[in-house]
Amino acid sequence: MALLDKNMGMNCRLILAGILVGWIFLGICTYAQPSGFQDQLKVKGGVDVGLANLIGVTFDAAGQMYACESSGKVWALRFAANGTFQQKYLLLDISGEVLNNSDLGLVSLVLDPDFLTNGYFYLMYAVNRQFLLNGTDGGDGPEQTGSIVRVTRYTADLGASPSFTTVNPNSRLVLIGTSPADGIPIISINHAGGSLVFGSDGTLLVSTGDGASAGVDEGNRGSYQLAINAGVITAEHNIGAYRSQRDDSHNGKVLRIDPATGNGIPSNPLYNSATPRAPASRLWAKGLRNPFKMNLIPGTGSHHPEDASPGVLVIGDVGNTTREEINTVTGPNQNFGWPRYEGIDRVNFDYDNLTYDPATYRKPILEYRELSTAANVCLNQTTKIQIGTPSFPYTGPTFTGNSTMGGTFYAGTNFPAAYQNALFMADFGGKWIRVLKLNQNYEPASITHFMSTTYQIVHLAYNSSDQGLYYVTGNGLPCDEIHRLSYNTGNIPPIAKIEADTAAGISPLPVAFTAIKSYDPEATALTYEWKIDDGAAFSTGLAPHYVFRPPANTRKKYKVKLTVKDNAGGSGALSSSDSIYIYVNNTPPVIESSSLDNLIQIPEGQLYPLTLSATASDAQSPADSLTFSWIVGLAHNGHEHRNPALVGNSINTTLDALTCEVGDATYWYRIYLTVTDPEGLSTTLRKDIEVACSGSAQTLSFSPIPNQNITLNTTTNTLMASASSSVGAMPVNYFVTSGPAYVIGNTVTLTGKPGKVELRATQHGNGTYRPALPVERIFDVNRSIVNYSIAFTDISDKQATEPPFTLTASTMPAGGTIQYLLISGPATLSGNTVTLTGDGGTVRVRAFYQGTYTQNGAFTEQTFEVLCPHQYTLTNPIANGQNKVYEATQVVTATNKIQSGANVVYRAGITVNLQAGFLAEQGSVFLAETRACNPAVGASVKEQKIK
Helix, strand or coil, X not given: CHHHHCCCCCHHHHHHHHHHHHHHHHCCCCECCCCCEEEEEEEEHXXXXXXXXXXXXXXXXXXXXXXXXCCCEEEEEEECCCCCEEEEEEEEECCCCECCCCCCCEEEEEECCCHHHHCEEEEEEEECHHHHHHCCCCCCCHHHCCEEEEEEEXXXXXXXXXXXXXXXXXXXXXXXXXXXXXXXXXXXXXXXCCCEEECCCCCEEEECCCCCCCCCCCCXXXXXXXXXXXXXXXXXXXXXXXXXXXXXXXXXXXXXXXXXXXXXXXXXXXXXXXXXXCHHHHEEEECCCCEEEEEECCCCCCCCHHHCCCCCEEEEECCCCCCEEEEEECCCCEECCCCCEECCCXXXXXXXXXXXXXXXXXXXXXXXXXXXXXXXXXXCCCEEEECCCCCCCCCCCCCCCCCEEEEEECCCCCCCHHHCCCEEEEECXXXXXXXXXXXXXXXXEEEEEEEEECCCEEEEEEECCCCEEEEEECCCCCCCEEEEEEECECECCCECCCEECCCEECCCEEEEEECCCCECCCCCCEEEEEEECCCCEEEXXXXXXXXXXXXXXXXXXXEEEEEEEECCCHHHCCEEEEEEEEEECECCCEEEEECCCCCCEXXXXXXXXXXXXXXXXXXXXXXHHCEEEEEEEEEECCEEEECCCXXXXXXXXXXXXXXXXXXXCCEEEEEEEEEECCCCCEEEEEEEEEEECCCECCCEEECCCCCEEECCCCCEEECCEEECCCCCCCCCEEEEEECCEEEECCEEEECCCCEEEEEEEECCCCCCECCCCCEEEEEEEEECCECCEEEECCCCCEECCCCCEECCEEEECCCCCCEEEEEECCEEEECCEEEECCCCEEEEEEEEECCCCCECCEEEEEEEEEECCCEEEECCCEXXXXXXXXXXXXXXXXXXXXXXXXXXXXXXXXXXXXCCCCEECCCCEEEEEECCCCCCCCHHHHHHCCC
């Protein structure tokens, strides 16, 4: 591999082989594990599964792994639900074509951004000379140089079982290297590069080596004459490493091509429409030596190829003898100086042909090498700071290495904040991983040591599905392994997720809560604790209920907190929490109209000025107390890019010009308006705005998806959507925009975790029809659990004077403990016993089972009427603080005492008699009225009449 790139000659391979034999004898492959991180061996190459010379791994959007060997084999690796290795499938074997020698071979594998839809994957590899010339296997000897590197696309078979484990026949498409002159020249067994990376704009970026021999190569070295004879280079290009500076050579470059054709992109700096496949038309950056690993900084770049902004690239450029470089490509046609310049400020006097001396060059942001050379950073392309000196902000120790493997960005949130959005970079010879954090100028902000290994690291990869960082050790047995790094300290904490059936309403407000989507990554049982405003726990069940009753006419916001704990036992048990706010005597604002109401589409390719304004009202708050917040998002297929929020009303903004990619992608604007009241209760309006692409309009029909229970990641459901344009002829594309699932074709597969899944259906048009506005469907995924129901015996209407009675309910299946809640009406509840207050009205009662970890909660409600008696005689005193309404269809007779602070209404159809013994103390309120008894009037309304 790149270890041979140090001008050490062929003996290095023999020495390395001797080291490998020693390790086989010892049977040792050990790795230093950083504190707080777990290092899990996912695949042990030759010993367990027969993989050798691993060079890299990648993951599709479903988290499925694909690995490649430098020999030319690509494997689909599948794992069981518990994460253990299950099966390998030989997806592709082109070893007869691949020249596998030193750092030549199959060097890069990348999946198309829409891989789960189209199955496309792309390979970069050296071709042995005999295969290049006559299509037969020429082997892997050094005499097979004087050849090219190819970039080729293949299509994995969606219909295979499992999906994407075989290649569709005749799907091979050569993008670079259709002929000897169209390829990337390799004159020796070194410096082929490289990496394949998709830009944010969908273009394919290719890093290439200078094609020269190790050491100093100004021409007439290696298999230059064979390359000239084969038409790989011309005699004019027999200039060794200087090809990196020539725009008419593919060597030493970053190329930017169309992944469908291999042509250069029209927005490339030197693109010529007459020769779209020429090196100059493909050129994006130049002046590189052996950019073996390249990565894109997440979140950078445009989605439109015409913007000439694929994103910021970070390149690990393997050095000659004194410098390893980490470079950033921030724009088009940047020159990194090789071979005249190496590192931050070193002039390479061995290359003295000033014809190829660039007037300016871009310096690396980081350089390092062996012990004799300090590690340095470069700020603002001018200031050099040595790591290990007191110079701010680099106070850590210096480090060395001799073959940069570049790295990958950790884009997840499971690692501590210090590691998020950071570049994890590795060195093959140094056998370490370090963490490089970049500032807003994409320059080093900090560099820290992460871990060391006893064997060479050849690749780093991030898996967005499980948020794990993977590293590959390779270049021969026995340590061809794939490892996953995750952050925890043994027992992994559970995940708490709280849900409620309502978040706002008028008192008394009953709320059903559930923790069904909480789970433990290790699949152990959980216990639950529920609190309101950090008070005493009101429940320990899976799905409890609570009735919120703030003081009369009081708006109140309650914080409900769920804490879940795993069953690790003793001090080893871990917990996590989630919370939600419940707003009582408050209702959400109402958005009555907005400036978006009649906006359906905008013109293609034009800036669109827009005023963001809306009218809203709130039942509890004045209109001028409401807050308006607008977010403009650009949606593209299965994801969105949201701009920062614009706060206010009547905001003038401009929508950027969008172009149509009919047949390939769907773009539209998605604008969110959120109106919030002073207590924080909000309502959100979402508006989709199409681009007026050419073609007739079409719509999508997308069948609803039922909620799912899952146990394994093999649970699947077939999606059913169709376009109005035609039946069967216009394919519908599906994307999981959020949640624990992925889509292959029209089949959604659950990942095995609970959550809420949002799926999006799109149809990209075909010229005759323009893209359809996407349609989304949401469904819940819950872990497998026994679902219960409640049988609640009907309650007949009651007379207000009837004695207490009991409620009867049971669970199905039997055995669950029923609890009851009195929600409203003239009654009290103790356990399952109802006592009527003597008032008339409607009583609402809820029976519920709060469930356990293995048994889902359930509830149902009953209502009944409390009817007024004909005669009502009252003798008992009414205590301070009580609010009472006594009704009779004919006569109410009162001989009782109303204590101070009580509020009482006496109501009768004929007469109210206040007889001897009646006394209303000072500070009490009472009302005696003659009016028909009306059981339909609720108690809350009656109480308002005496205030």
